[in-house]
Amino acid sequence: MRAAVLIALKDLRQRVRDKSFFLWGIVAPVGLAAIFSLLLGSVADGDSISTTFGAVDLDGGEQGRVFVEEVLGAVEDAGVVDGIEVYGSRDAAEAEVSTGALDAAFVIPEGFTAAVASGGETAIEVIGYIDSPIGTEVARSIATRYVGEVNGVGAAIGTVAALEGAMPSQADLDEMVSGILQISSPLRVGTIEAADKELESSTFYSAAMAVMFLFLIVQFGVLGLLEERENGTLNRLLAAPMRRFSVVLGKALTSFTIGVLSMTAVIVITTFALGADWGDPIGVAVLVLAGVIAALGLMMMVAAFARTAEQAANLQAIFGFLLAMLGGAFFPVAAAGGLVETLSKITPHAWFLRGLGDLAGGAGLSGIVGALWPILLFAAVTGGLAAIRLRKVVAP
Amino acid sequence: MAGNILEARGLRKTFGDLVAVDGVDFHIAEGETYGLLGPNGAGKTTTISMVMGLLERDGGDVVVDGKPISTSSTSAKAAIGYVPQDIAIYPDLTARENLDFFGRLYGMPSSTRKQRVDEVLEIIGLADRAGDRSEEYSGGMKRRLNIGIGLLHGPRLLMLDEPTVGVDPQSRNAILESVERLSREGMAVLYTTHYMEEAERLCDRVGIIDQGQIKAEGTRGELVAMVGGRDRVHLATTDRTEPAVGPLQQHPSVDEVTAADGSLELLVRGAAEALPRLLETAASAGVSVTSVDVVEPNLEAVFLHLTGKALRD
Structure with missing residues (x-):
């Protein structure tokens, strides 16, 4: 030695x-x-990502409102994005995305609420700015998660209808959808636990x-x-x-x-x-x-x-x-x-x-x-x- | 044998089909310088590596200062100083640091180490450059430091493996003087070389090694006697040599004549006196001699006699 x-x-x-x-x-x-x-x-460290999303509600129904006001509102409140701008048409939102004013825009299609209520497949379109891949990916994740939740709701309603032999009335449907979504909380935004483990x-x-x-x-x-x-x-x-x-x-x-x-x-x-x-x-x-x-x-x-x-x-x-x-x-x-x-x-x-x-x-x-x-x-x-x-x- | 510092018996080493060392025996007494003289590839370094315990032997025994040596020996190695053929020093350390490191490695106590380092720096002539990094030294200075490391711990046996290869004449002479001084001081020295003049100058006894075998061993005088004290005369010719062979063999001072293509090799007693008459005899036989080379009886001649080839072949 x-x-x-x-x-x-x-x-x-x-x-x-x-x-x-x-x-x-x-x-x-x-x-x-x-x-x-x-x-x-x-x-x-996420200090300087500046992300702005746009939203176009072509549906005008309850689910479109929930997505724009509650889901995107919660995302904005959590500081994940800097702002949410609402547009009246797809073209207007797309024009803003193409200039880079928006990182991405959500387009809620016509009949979105009805599709959810009837148990049909539906989707939210995401338009992304080519030079903002991260913002686009975040937007896509939000939309995918929400649509996944509402499709699940639709499937649940369809199951109820099948068991009872007839579709419930519109008033009953709205009550059921609202109730289920409250239970399932389509999108939660808050502190992610794993972040504590990140350096x-x-x-x-x-x-x-x-x-x-x-x-x-x-x-x-x-x-x-x-x-x-x-x-x-x-x-x-x-x-x-x-x-x-x-x-x-x-x-x-x-x-x-x-x-x-x-x-x-x-x-x-x-x-x-x-x-x-x-x-x-x-x-x-x-x-x-x-x-x-x-x-x-x-x-x-x-x-x-x-x-x-x-x-x-x-x-x-x-x-x-x-x-x-x-x-x-x-x-x-x-x-x-x-x-x-x-x-x-x-x-x-x-x-x-x-x-x-x-x-x-x-x-x-x-x-x-x-x-x-x-x-x-x-x-x-x-x-x-x-x-x-x-x-x-x-x-x- | 009493008083022997080194005894090597039946050393043998093979590398695949190549027999590098084949039954080598020799011994070195206290204060004796023993030379292993042979051309490159004769087996000198392999022999010294086995004696040092650096190389596993296929056969034979080595005893140094009464202790057997093997590759796993530790204490027995303390009696040996090793000077490898290539310069083996740390270039980014100074001469003093190189010496001090190896002194510690050989377990020299600090009380004597510093003094001994100073002594060795004086011996190798580097005292005034002791604080310089050795990478700044000339080739000769590095060679001397290479030797200094080997003798630092006062070994009973110093092994030098061709220490003057690639050294300028001045440094070479300094190295040879150092070895002579160490020998006078009683250190046993094993010196390998392919320079005949070094072996003649330094060694009390010489072992002539070729193809892994010691062909002959003895003092210079004993070895020269093997060729009968005769000069070797080489006559280069432009003609056929056969007509001159008979007349030359009849000459009273000529013991042996060998004809080769375009040359004649003669073993002659007193070549200096006989040469004019030998040239006349050749000319009388119709053979024109274009050049003459006389090799007096020395180790080179002995090697030639024993192996049929020159040391530098």
């Missing part, structure tokens, strides 16, 4: 001297976190950049093993009175120390400089340690399979960026669903960020166990493969 510590201290001195630790371990992650926070932070943009980008560069900076330790082999000093180390494994252990210790120091520095700097809120220090420390071990496992695996230090550095960079992207360090891949979402679940990055989200949501140490074990599993798998192959690097 003494020899491993000596090797690690020597490596750390080299890394400090060539400034690679400061550049890749502190300047790059903090700098990128600052840039992302400034560029994307206000958008991500603020400055924290998110600080954490995302920190964990991404963590997977890059650990190479400075383990790659040293290949560099020592290439420049001949590995034989010199192996000729010294110490166990061969001490060399590998020393390199791993270097990577571990560099990883922990880098993460600690980024956490401290972003907390004070960017206002990042990392959460419970103990929970963060546990997540950081798990992340460093996972990064170390991957790096050792890459070093074990690569033929040269240069090849290993390139592979580690590719893996580092790929895992960061899949893990949601740049954008929320979970929303993409499908294969991408599945792949993101094998990345330590995704679980690291999820663990921080849990901490931000008030979870304690026990609350991040669900995020910890996938990270440690990743470390075990990659580290295990590395252990098998790394023997060859220092093999006699």
